[in-house]
Amino acid sequence: IEGADPGMAALTGRVEVRFADTALITQAIDGTPCELVFAWSLGANASFTFTAHAVYLPRPRIEIPGPQGIQATFDWQAAKAVSPARMCTAVLVNTVATY
Template sequence: GADPSIAALTGRIEVRFADSTLVSQALNGDPCEISFAYALPSGESLTLTAHAVYLPRPRLEIAGPQGVQARFEWQAARDATLGRMCTVTLVNSVEAY
């Protein structure tokens, strides 16, 4: 019942930054790589890396001395070099599934 030709990986991030790297990538339409990781104190972890993420033009918010904040509604695409949209790495005590 699933259509294998349609895949989507999207999200929203709010970032505070000291330079304009992400804003420049968004304005130029260049992709970036974003990783999200969850880790437990016992050593288990899950990491999701989106390899070709496209950022829209951000709305910049300057809120006090803590820096510039931007919100990005991002969308990942298939990376042509790697041949995939993302990589998920699970580290736990199970050797094989």
């Protein structure tokens, strides 16, 4: 479209985690990216996998509600990764031959 400005791509989300170590908190404090993979499966022939390749985590607010463990909420933001040179990858597996 003539005269149109390209928009900015954005990939954000929120994840609540319970963990046994401080790996995610260390990544958030250091500002190093991690890879998040979300996968759903309905058997061998039906699945969806979504991978955000370079996710930056903010410093979380940590809740200690009780004996269930430590829980943290991360409002994350993805960026374009160096390798692979993309923000995310989505893989759909089903029985449909072609779209």
